[in-house]
Amino acid sequence: MQYVLVSSCLLGKPVRYDGRGVPNGDAVLARWLDEGRVVAVCPEVAGGMPVPRPPAEIEPGKDAAAVLAGHARVVATTGEDVTAPFVRGAREALAATQGRGIRMAVLKEGSPSCGSGYVYDGHFAGRRRPGVGVTAELLRRAGLQVFSEKQWTEAGACLADLEDGNGR
Template identity: 50%
Template sequence: MSHKILVSACLLGRPVRYNGSAKTLAHAALDAWQREGRVVAICPELSGGFSVPRPAAEIAQSQSGDAVLAGAAHVIDEYGADVSALFIAGAQAALDLAREHDCRFALLIDGSPSCGSRFIYDGTFSGHKFAGEGVTAALLRANGIEVFADWEIDVLAARLAQIDSPY
């Protein structure tokens, strides 16, 4: 069985990041998954209602995505606006798309207040990172989807090979 993988659109070369850039991930496994029709692309921030470009945003006070989902933390843009609702809407859109395509796995760009799965920025807009996850990564994990950071693609490939193997 070939499991589908929800993938951050910026990793596929789409210029959807806050600054209008992509973070293209060149990897043989990703190329193969695309050829096999296993990749389901999403940018949660665009799905949540943001445009490109948009102000940079971070989760305030070194909190994580699960705290935003619980209403205990906020995503703030660089001008001080609370943009939590758009991040939550984008996370829900990602979850809905994953369910629609029966994605059990997600490959997301790390560091993002949406897609970060191992680290995010601390909310001070100073470039400081800490161990945490974005709003989309938190919602996907809470709903049983295995989330991998872009730099963990080899780990995801091994996981897929393990479950796709007939032996």
């Protein structure tokens, strides 16, 4: 059986920066939960961040690849450099996939850890920009398919392909 890494907040766990979860009632997720396929992870908590915590964004003009290379920071609204726990959490998320043969993940869109299509621009003004979070970047580098909570149908099709031996 193929397992799937899923952001803990999407399972309703109150681990987001604001102490909330964002439970998702999608049928694909419900089926995976019933089948025991879901491995939950919150990279920020795994990296040592508290709940709640100040919002954080990748600094303006930089991206997750630069963060992982040590050339950019993740900064909280307080001005605190929180790069180390974000990178540590990304590594913990990757470690959770190893030994289980996990080849795909569904992560929370927009997060500086988990975003897979967009992140915020680093100015704390609510402006989005195309890009990925630190964990999504690290997982993709390791060969995982990464989806957002807006892509359950695509994620379900990916899982079916993986189980049929047609892996991407």
